[in-house]
Amino acid sequence: MAFTGVDDLVSEISNEKIFRADWQYHNQFAPTTVSISVGLDLGSSPGQYGAPNAFPGTALNWVTCNESAGNGTQIFGIPHGGNVSPDKKHLISAITVHPAGPPVVGGNLVLVDLQGYWPGISHTTTTTQTLVGTPSLRYANGDGCRLYMVTTTGLGATAHNIRINYYDQGNNLANTGLVAARVSSVVGQINSCLPGAAPSLYFPLVDGDTGVQNAANVTMSAASTAGVSALCLARPLIHIPLVTAAHVANEKEFVYQTPSMPEIKDGACLTWLYFSGTGGTSSTVAAGTNFYGEIQVAWG
Helix, strand or coil, X not given: CCCXXXXXXXXXXXXXXXXXXXXXEEECCCCCXXXXXXXXXXXXXXXCCCCCCCCCCCCCECEEXXXXXXXXXXXXXXXXXXXXXXXXXXXXXXXXXXXXXXXXXXXXXXXXXXXXXXXXXXXXXXXXXXXXXXXXXXXXXXXXXXXXXXXXECCCCCXXXXXXXXXXXXXXXXXXXXXXXXXXXXXXXXXXXXXXXCCCCCCCCCCCCXXXXXXXXXXXXXXXXXXXEEEEEEEEEEEEECCCCCCCCEEEECCCCCCCCCEECCCXXXXXXXXXXXXXXXXXXXXXXXXXXXXXXXXX
């Protein structure tokens, strides 16, 4: 089933097919001052729901994430009302509020559905690390899904590049090319996000690729003195620009304002990524600051 129009949406909401979740993350890992274009996985910090995602699991083995069980050890995602099939659930609005630092250079919060991850990827070896397990995707053929890498043990200062072989939407083997790791990144930082004029949270895809359904292996070009990461496979759902003053709501509505109503799949593991702006020389995202807000979903 799906909404047939605004009247149907209103009717379903009147039948209480609506769910609101307030969320909050207490960012504990970000350094006081970081270079521009920093990426943070807010799910790695303590939140309103469960424990921080510490990315547990057997090294290089796939771990599935979902709403009810989290990663199997920690429940960390934002709840969205449980499974509703055969109905379809859609995001209808979102509010984000940010601390004092990000407005200095702008920034975005990105809501993603974390499909899962491969933990225990070492930055201290140049040996190709073979990834084990086949993701059970919530999006056919990995449509729109992207890869990013979260630091779980702080990286050393040795410069090195990361190369990932992945399977695209047609199950063809492709690779990301060489992506410089963000050296000296701390726990919770996205180390595939680098300073620059056109940075990204995600590893690049080959021209023409529209998503990732699996990853085969990871290779580092040089051995760092320290560092362990988790390679995440997630579907970005919405971006909310942080354009208002600190502690003032940034609001988005997805029925009229931005008519897209992203679908929230059964089992979706929702978490926020933070991506700072590219201007200026630094962004004062201090440890101990809070990001918070709410999401509303409806189904029919």
